[in-house]
Amino acid sequence: MSGIGVTDIEGLIGVEQYVEVGEFPVEQGYIWTTCSSVENGNPLFWDDQVAKEVTGGPIAPPSMVSVWFRPHHWAPGRTRAALPLQIHFDLKEGLGLPEAVMSDNTMIFHEPVRPGDILRTSQILRSVSAEKTTRLGTGRFWVIDVEYQNQRGELVAVESYTGFGYGRAGSDAADAAPTAGQKTGAGQ
Amino acid sequence: MTTKTTPTWLLGDVHVGDTLPELAYPVTATTVVLGALAARDWRPMHHDKDFAVNRNGTRDIFLNTPNQAAWFERFITDWTGPYGRLQRMTFRMLGSVFPGDTMVFRGAVTDTGVDPAGCGWVAIDISLSVGDDAKTTCKARVALPVSGQDNPWRRKGDQWQP
Numbered sequence: 001m002s003g004i005g006v007t008d009i010e011g012l013i014g015v016e017q018y019v020e021v022g023e024f025p026v027e028q029g030y031i032w033t034t035c036s037s038v039e040n041g042n043p044l045f046w047d048d049q050v051a052k053e054v055t056g057g058p059i060a061p062p063s064m065v066s067v068w069f070r071p072h073h074w075a076p077g078r079t080r081a082a083l084p085l086q087i088h089f090d091l092k093e094g095l096g097l098p099e100a101v102m103s104d105n106t107m108i109f110h111e112p113v114r115p116g117d118i119l120r121t122s123q124i125l126r127s128v129s130a131e132k133t134t135r136l137g138t139g140r141f142w143v144i145d146v147e148y149q150n151q152r153g154e155l156v157a158v159e160s161y162t163g164f165g166y167g168r169a170g171s172d173a174a175d176a177a178p179t180a181g182q183k184t185g186a187g188q
Numbered sequence: 189m190t191t192k193t194t195p196t197w198l199l200g201d202v203h204v205g206d207t208l209p210e211l212a213y214p215v216t217a218t219t220v221v222l223g224a225l226a227a228r229d230w231r232p233m234h235h236d237k238d239f240a241v242n243r244n245g246t247r248d249i250f251l252n253t254p255n256q257a258a259w260f261e262r263f264i265t266d267w268t269g270p271y272g273r274l275q276r277m278t279f280r281m282l283g284s285v286f287p288g289d290t291m292v293f294r295g296a297v298t299d300t301g302v303d304p305a306g307c308g309w310v311a312i313d314i315s316l317s318v319g320d321d322a323k324t325t326c327k328a329r330v331a332l333p334v335s336g337q338d339n340p341w342r343r344k345g346d347q348w349q350p
Contacts, residue, residue, distance in 0.1 A: 030226065037219075037226040037255060040262035043193070044270045050193050054270050055341045062274045063257040070228040105253060106278040108350050112341070 008094070009128050016147075018086050018123045022068045023075070026117040030067060031060050059112040065148055065157040068119045087123045087144050088163055097139045097165030104162040111154040119156065120149045126160070139166025196269030199300060199308030199332045208267045208295035208312065213259075215251065217287045223255030250284035251291075260314060260326045263293045268330055273340040275309060275329040275350035282322055289318040305347045308334040 035045050043050040044059060051058045060068075071082035083089050092100050113119070126143040146159045213219075217237075224234035229252045232239040240249045257277065265272050285291050299311040314326040329350070331340035340348075 030228075033222075034226040034258055035262075037222045038258045038262045039213075040258065040265070042262070042265045042270055050270055053193050054339065061258065061261055063254075063261040063277065064227075066254055067226075067228050073230045102253065102281070104278065104280055105257075106276065107257065108276045109274050110348065110350060111344070 009125075012125050013127065014124060016122045016124055018121075020069075020121050022119045022121070023072055024068075024118075026060055026068050026113055026115050026119070028058065028115050031058075031064065031115070034061060034064055034067065055112060057114065059114050062109040062112070062157070063107065065107065065109070065113060065119075066146070066159060068113065068117075069121045069146070069148065085123065085144060085146065085161065087125050088142075088161070088165075091125075091128070091140075091142055091163075092165045095140060095165060097167060099137065099139075099168055100163055100165040101136065102161055102163050103141075104160075106160040108158045108160075109156075110158075111150060111156045113148075113150070113156050117150045117156075120151075122147050134164065134166070136164065137166035137168045139164055193270060195271040195333045195336070196267075197272075197332055198336065198338075199302070199310070199334045202297055202300055202310050202332065204297055204299060206297040208263065208293075208297075208314075211263050211266070211293040213291055213293075215285055215287055215289045215291055217249065220249050220251050220255075220287060223258070224252045227252060227254035227258070229254060246284055246286070248286040248288070250286050253279070253281070256285075256316065256324055259291075259293070259316070260328065263295065263314065264312065264328055264330055267295075268332060271333050271339060271341070273331040273343075275331055277326055277328045280325045282324060283318075285316070285318060285323050291323070292317050302334060303349050305343070305349050306334070307340060307343060307347070307349065308332050308338070 031045055044055055045061060070084050124145045126145055129141040131138060131140055141162060141164050144161045148157045150156050221235045233244050234249055234252045237249050240246045260277060261274060293314060293316055295312050295314040297310055298313050302308050309329050309331050312328045314328060315322050316324040333339060
């Protein structure tokens with residue numbers, strides 16, 4: 001899909017799109033790198049004995065779930081960068097809203113993710129608002145869910161993103177400075 | 189080596205208004221870049237200052253969202269210990285965190301309860317601030333054991349209602 005037009009939106013609400021399988025299995029190295037990046041010393045991630053006792057074996061930090069879904073920066077045969085959360089980019093393009101920020105992000109955790117798991121993800125557009133004007137500009141808010149399942153079909157997490165796609169209110173770049181919440185391409 | 193891990197907190201030990209130990213951390217460019225790459229976030233505003241300044245209009249590269257999630261998880265489980273099992277987290281981004289900032293995490297218990305499946309939970313409000321500015325707020329719910337024999341990680345299916 002190259003974009004979502006205004007007239008297409010209603011038919012896409014609640015529809016599962018972009019079903020994808022992770023490009024690599026959940027692996028311990030990334031778990032340690034992430035724990036190291038935030039100095040997380042939780043023994044669940046560093047001590048196999050504690051992990052066995054408490055969680056029935058090694059697991060990944062629950063908040064890492066989106067890591068396993070992000071594509072490689074490059075892969076053989078790929079001619080353009082793969083984008084996570086493709087519906088977000090479809091909406092930007094289809095609705096003619098060149099800028100976007102992410103304001104809210106909710107993560108709900110189900111079955112633990114374990115090294116060796118291969119996650120399957122799907123994206124579901126939940127809502128698109130009427131046109132609104134904020135300090136950033138005029139545009140629309142949208143909510144996109146990403147559901148993650150493991151290779152056994154068990155739900156491991158649901159993420160919900162609230163985005164705001166907009167046209168800039170003025171030419172001053174500071175007006176469009178992204179918040180830390182921008183996640184998927186504002187300004188790119 | 190044989191060890192026996194015990195819960196840091198049982199649900200009954202925790203009360204509304206309890207505060208989590210404050211965490212202050214000086215952010216460097218390494219913090220931002222390491223966090224972005226650990227999260228497989230290759231976008232330039234998290235490693236290329238020139239892009240961040242001239243394209244995004246920010247004063248420097250800034251901490252990305254998935255790494256902030258990892259920081260919030262660390263802050264919560266530093267307090268709960270390994271028996272704390274995250275159920276959900278919701279973030280609201282208010283501003284960016286840059287190299288040179290000292291970010292401070294503060295949290296307080298806002299509610300406690302036991303769900304219909306018998307799982308104990310604690311609701312926590314957390315703020316990530318730099319100076320007087322709240323940069324990100326987070327509402328989290330984490331399961332805690334209701335007794336010394338309980339372990340939230342053993343819950344599956346209908347017994348786990350996050």
